[in-house]
Every structure is written in C-alpha cells, then in structure tokens.
Amino acid sequence: MTILAIVLGFAMAYSIGANDVANSMATAVGAKAITPRQAVLISGILEFLGATFFGAHVTKTIAKGIVNLDMISNPDYIMKGAMAALMASAVWIIFSTLWGMPVSTTHSIVGGMMGFGIVAAGWESVDWMKMGVIALTWVISPLIGGLLAYSVFKTISYFVLHRKDPLSAARVWVPIFLGITFYIVALLLSIKTFKLEHSFSQITAIVVGVLVFAITKLFMRKMPSEDPYEAVEGIFRKAQIVTSCYVSFSHGANDVANAVGPIALIYVIVGTGSVSRLVEVPRVLLFLGGLGIAAGVATLGYRVMKTVGEGITELNNTRGFSIDFATATTVFLASSLGIPVSTTHTVVGAVTGVGMARGIEVVDANILKNIAIAWFVTVPFAAVVSALIFKFLVLF
Amino acid sequence: MEKFIRRLFPKESPLELLVKLSEIGERAVSQLRLAVEDYFNGRDISSHGKVVDGLERDADKLKFEIRNIYKRIKWGYFDKSELDALVSSIEMIVDVADDILKLLQMNQVSFCPKDVSEGILNIAVEVERAVRELRMSAEELWKVVESGFSPSEYEKEEEMVSEVECEESSVDALGIKVGKKIFSLKEDLNPVDVMFLGRITTMLSQISDLAENAAERIRDMAS
Numbered sequence: 001m002t003i004l005a006i007v008l009g010f011a012m013a014y015s016i017g018a019n020d021v022a023n024s025m026a027t028a029v030g031a032k033a034i035t036p037r038q039a040v041l042i043s044g045i046l047e048f049l050g051a052t053f054f055g056a057h058v059t060k061t062i063a064k065g066i067v068n069l070d071m072i073s074n075p076d077y078i079m080k081g082a083m084a085a086l087m088a089s090a091v092w093i094i095f096s097t098l099w100g101m102p103v104s105t106t107h108s109i110v111g112g113m114m115g116f117g118i119v120a121a122g123w124e125s126v127d128w129m130k131m132g133v134i135a136l137t138w139v140i141s142p143l144i145g146g147l148l149a150y151s152v153f154k155t156i157s158y159f160v161l162h163r164k165d166p167l168s169a170a171r172v173w174v175p176i177f178l179g180i181t182f183y184i185v186a187l188l189l190s191i192k193t194f195k196l197e198h199s200f201s202q203i204t205a206i207v208v209g210v211l212v213f214a215i216t217k218l219f220m221r222k223m224p225s226e227d228p229y230e231a232v233e234g235i236f237r238k239a240q241i242v243t244s245c246y247v248s249f250s251h252g253a254n255d256v257a258n259a260v261g262p263i264a265l266i267y268v269i270v271g272t273g274s275v276s277r278l279v280e281v282p283r284v285l286l287f288l289g290g291l292g293i294a295a296g297v298a299t300l301g302y303r304v305m306k307t308v309g310e311g312i313t314e315l316n317n318t319r320g321f322s323i324d325f326a327t328a329t330t331v332f333l334a335s336s337l338g339i340p341v342s343t344t345h346t347v348v349g350a351v352t353g354v355g356m357a358r359g360i361e362v363v364d365a366n367i368l369k370n371i372a373i374a375w376f377v378t379v380p381f382a383a384v385v386s387a388l389i390f391k392f393l394v395l396f
Numbered sequence: 397m398e399k400f401i402r403r404l405f406p407k408e409s410p411l412e413l414l415v416k417l418s419e420i421g422e423r424a425v426s427q428l429r430l431a432v433e434d435y436f437n438g439r440d441i442s443s444h445g446k447v448v449d450g451l452e453r454d455a456d457k458l459k460f461e462i463r464n465i466y467k468r469i470k471w472g473y474f475d476k477s478e479l480d481a482l483v484s485s486i487e488m489i490v491d492v493a494d495d496i497l498k499l500l501q502m503n504q505v506s507f508c509p510k511d512v513s514e515g516i517l518n519i520a521v522e523v524e525r526a527v528r529e530l531r532m533s534a535e536e537l538w539k540v541v542e543s544g545f546s547p548s549e550y551e552k553e554e555e556m557v558s559e560v561e562c563e564e565s566s567v568d569a570l571g572i573k574v575g576k577k578i579f580s581l582k583e584d585l586n587p588v589d590v591m592f593l594g595r596i597t598t599m600l601s602q603i604s605d606l607a608e609n610a611a612e613r614i615r616d617m618a619s
Contacts, residue, residue: 162546164548359544
C-alpha cells in the first residue's frame with residue numbers, strides 16, 4: 001500500500017512539475033527574463049527547495065485539516081481514503097486536461113479528501129469551517145494577486161516609468177522590491193520552518209532584506225545606460241530572474257502538498273498504526289514530492305515551458321515582474337498559513353491586475369469564466385469520484 | 397492546460413499591427429506621390445496602381461485582424477471604439493490613395509501648365525510628409541504604452557500630433573492655392589480636365605485630413 005501510494009504520489013508530483021510549473025513560470029519565459037532551459041533549471045532547484053523546506057504547512061492541512069480523522073476509527077479506511085483522494089484527483093486532472101479546462105490540482109485534492117471523508121464518517125467529519133476558509137481563499141487569492149500586481153505595476157509606473165530619468169529611478173526601486181522579497185521569504189522561513197522566535201526572525205529578515213537591498217544597489221550601478229525604457233526593462237529583466245525563483249519556491253511550497261498530503265497519512269499509519277502521530281510531516285516525503293516535481297520539470301517541463309513562453313510575445317519585464325512578485329507573494333503567504341491555493345489561478349488574477357492598470361492587454365474573458373466554473377465543478381467532481389473509489393477499495 | 401496562461405494574452409500585439417497598418421498607409425501615399433510625378437511626366441502609372449491595390453488588400457486584412465483581436469480583449473490599453481475609429485481612418489488613407497490612382501489612370505489631361513502640375517506634386521509631397529508623421533506618432537504610442545502612459549511621453553506624442561496638424565494646414569493652404577489656379581484656367585483648359593485636376597487636388601487634401609483625424613485619435617488614446 002505504501003509503495004503504491006508513493007508511486008501514485010510521485011506520479012502526481014511529476015505531473016505537477018511537467019505541466020503546472022509552466023503556468024507559474026510562463027510570464028518569466030514569455031517576458032524573456034529567462035530562457036526555457038534556465039526556467040527548467042531554476043524550477044527544478046527552487047521547486048524542490050520550496051517543497052522540502054516549506055511544503056509541510058499545506059501538506060498538514062491537506063492530510064489532517066479537511067477531514068476530522070478522529071471520527072474514522074479504522075486506520076485502514078483512512079489509508080484507502082487517502083489513496084482514493086489521490087486517484088480521484090489524478091482522474092479529474094487527466095479528464096480536465098483532455099477537456100482543456102484550467103482546473104487546479106489543489107482544488108482536486110481538497111475535493112478528493114472531502115469525498116472520502118463524507119462516505120467514511122458522514123458530513124460532520126468534514127471541517128466545514130476550514131473548507132469555508134479554503135473555498136474563500138480560492139476567490140480571494142486571485143483577487144489579492146490582482147490587487148498586488150495592480151499596485152506593484154502602478155508603483156513602478158509612478159516611481160520609475162513616469163520619472164524624468166526612469167533609469168535612475170529603477171536603480172532606486174528595484175533594490176527596494178528585491179529587499180522586500182527576501183525580507184518576506186526570510187521572515188516566513190524563520191518563523192514557520194525553523195520555528196525561531198518572532199523578534200529574532202524579524203531582525204534576521206530585516207538584515208537579509210537590507211543585505212539584498214545593498215547588494216542589488218551595488219549591482220545596479222554597473223548597469224549600462226541606453227534608451228531609458230529599454231534600460232529599465234533590462235534592470236527588471238534581471239530582477240525578474242529573482243522573482244521567477246520566488247515563484248518557483250512558492251509553487252513548490254504550496255503544490256507539493258497535492259501529491260504528498262495523502263501519502264503522509266498512509267506513511268504515518270503504516271509506520272505507527274495511527275494518524276495521531278502526524279504532528280510533523282516527514283521531511284523524506286516532502287523531499288520525495290520535491291524530487292517528483294523537479295523530475296517532471298526536468299523531463300517534460302522544457303517542452304511545455306517553451307510552448308507557453310513562445311506564445312506570450314507582448315509581455316515585457318516591468319509587467320512580468322509585477323505579475324511574478326504578486327503571484328509569489330500571495331501563494332507564499334497562503335502557504336505559510338497552511339492554506340492550499342491555486343498558483344495558476346493566482347497568476348491569472350495577477351495578469352488581470354496588470355491589465356486593469358493598463359500595463360498589458362488581456363484577452364479572452366472566457367478564461368475567467370472557465371475558472372469560476374472550475375471552482376464549482378472540481379471539488380464536487382473530485383469528491384464524488386473519490387467517494388466511489390473509496391467505496392470500491394473498502395470492498396477488499 | 398499548458399496553453400492556458402498563453403490564452404490570456406493576444407496572439408499578436410494589436411499595437412504592432414496598428415504600426416504595420418500605418419506603415420502601409422505611408423507606403424501607399426509614397427507610391428501615390430511617385431505616380432503623380434510619373435503622371436505629369438507622361439509615363440505609365442499602372443504599375444503604381446497595382447502596388448497600391450495590393451497595399452489596400454493588406455490594409456483590409458490588418459484592419460480585420462486588429463478588430464478581431466480587439467473584440468476579444470477584456471482589458472486593453474485603449475478604448476475599443478477609439479481604436480476602431482483610428483484603424484478606419486488609417487485604412488481610408490490607403491483607400492483614398494487607391495481611388496486617386498484609379499482616377500489618374502482613367503484620364504490623361506491633354507495639357508497641364510507647369511505651375512499646376514508642380515503645385516499638385518507639392519501637395520502630394522506634403523501629404524506624404526503628413527502620413528509619415530502619422531506613422532511616427534503611431535510608433536510613439538509604443539513608447540507611451542511602454543512608459544505606463546507617462547506624462548512626458550504623452551507630451552512627445554502631442555508634439556508629433558501637432559506636426560501632423562501643421563502639415564494638414566499647409567496642405568489645405570496649398571490645395572486652395574492650386575485649386576484657385578486650376579479654376580482660373582477654365583477658359584484655357586478642357587473643362588473636364590479642370591474638374592479632373594480640381595478633384596485630384598481635393599482628394600489629396602482629403603488624405604491629409606484623414607491623417608490629421610487619425611493623429612488626433614492617437615493623442616486621445618495616449619492620454
């Protein structure tokens with residue numbers, strides 16, 4: 001059972017790496033900040049690191065936060081339920097990929113867990129309050145991503161692009177943005193992953209942020225001066241390399257749970273006979289999930305990223321930076337709170353935000369409609385399929 | 397799934413297509429100027445006609461493409477109706493250039509005084525300049541967009557639009573001068589030729605009017 005679950009989970013992680021990562025890295029490749037080959041390298045490493053060091057929070061939510069496992073007395077049911085959730089999620093992803101619907105692996109796995117929970121221990125076994133919060137964040141995360149992207153682009157416009165000397169303004173503002181990025185990552189990493197004291201984490205994060213600010217500032221001085229807007233785009237192109245790392249790290253932190261969450265349950269039950277020992281997600285599983293994502297990126301990711309990136313011709317780096325920064329920050333904050341959100345949907349929110357700020361032209365409102373439909377369809381579908389698979393598995 | 401994010405962005409940039417359309421307008425009007433030159437030198441202008449005919453087809457295709465992309469755009473740089481009107485104005489420049497060329501091929505004036513032919517050629521040169529400046533102001537829209545609609549880039553755009561307006565005024569003045577001259581020769585020239593040359597002069601001025609309208613739309617769009 002454990003081996004089958006690990007194989008299934010690894011396959012899930014692999015498909016996330018092969019397919020889903022391209023959506024989160026598309027803007028960086030499309031804006032020519034990085035080549036598809038560099039995207040593969042960056043994603044491979046950063047997705048792995050994000051998953052390993054930061055994936056535990058969301059994984060715990062998927063594993064223990066949706067269904068009240070104490071209400072299921074038979075550990076065998078929980079293992080089969082976790083397996084059913086994983087299988088239902090995989091079925092739905094395959095189905096929707098063929099259908100061309102932008103569904104989220106996150107939503108699928110949440111639906112899958114809910115479905116088996118309802119069949120195994122009734123409606124009351126689902127933590128509806130938690131489900132409500134999760135469902136709410138699916139609406140809120142694209143909105144926050146959009147609002148943040150709108151604000152970042154407007155800030156760049158006002159403080160950089162509208163200045164008499166945009167290049168000098170970019171030299172001031174890019175280090176600030178990168179300093180903030182590293183401050184956020186360092187703070188959350190310190191508090192959430194290394195469990196360090198809050199005040200110490202704050203000081204450490206400030207030091208990291210200031211250091212990054214100073215190093216970037218030094219680096220910016222060496223930038224050649226050409227056509228002002230091209231030069232500004234050149235600076236943001238380099239900055240976008242950092243934000244694309246940020247996106248990959250956040251994506252790994254959030255999405256590894258979709259593959260690892262159910263396996264964590266099976267792994268702990270097989271090892272200890274009970275789920276109550278699942279206080280911390282075993283690092284080895286996060287490591288495996290990260291490895292699966294990295295393997296997916298390394299093998300099939302290149303082709304997918306090339307296809308996606310080449311299709312985006314109009315995106316430049318100030319816009320790409322705004323989208324990446326907003327997406328990564330939203331997803332990363334959600335991950336640190338243990339809330340599973342969809343990176344793809346947050347990217348769509350961020351792109352829309354920049355579009356509303358007249359930074360880019362956004363087509364096809366149908367995509368936004370499709371997302372709304374996917375929200376309503378994915379969870380019930382995955383839940384029903386998971387319930388059916390669970391019913392079938394308990395027969396044996 | 398992998399194409400999902402890509403579908404958010406237009407396959408081709410409407411702004412890039414708009415610049416291409418303005419380049420077609422410029423090429424059509426340059427061809428027209430050459431045709432006017434050849435016409436008054438008694439040379440065959442059918443080859444110019446063919447070129448402009450081809451350009452008209454290209455402009456039509458681009459107009460369709462721009463409209464097609466823009467009707468699917470949810471959040472764009474510009475107001476849809478403004479862009480539509482701009483595209484129509486630029487396309488009409490090519491249409492009018494084509495009409496003038498057709499008209500020139502229909503009738504060869506039996507005699508045209510040098511000052512009249514030179515006057516008409518001067519108008520064609522001024523019109524060509526106005527349309528070139530229109531193309532440059534369309535290109536400047538790129539900068540306006542790239543700068544996130546910066547006030548300083550808007551000022552540059554305004555200056556370029558003013559240039560087109562100045563050209564239009566000088567074409568108008570020149571048109572009236574040449575027109576007066578043509579109609580003053582009604583006793584000496586064939587009446588059909590008088591009406592014909594008058595019509596050519598008016599149609600050339602019409603192109604600069606269209607260029608001015610298009611440039612003013614660009615100014616509105618850049619704000």
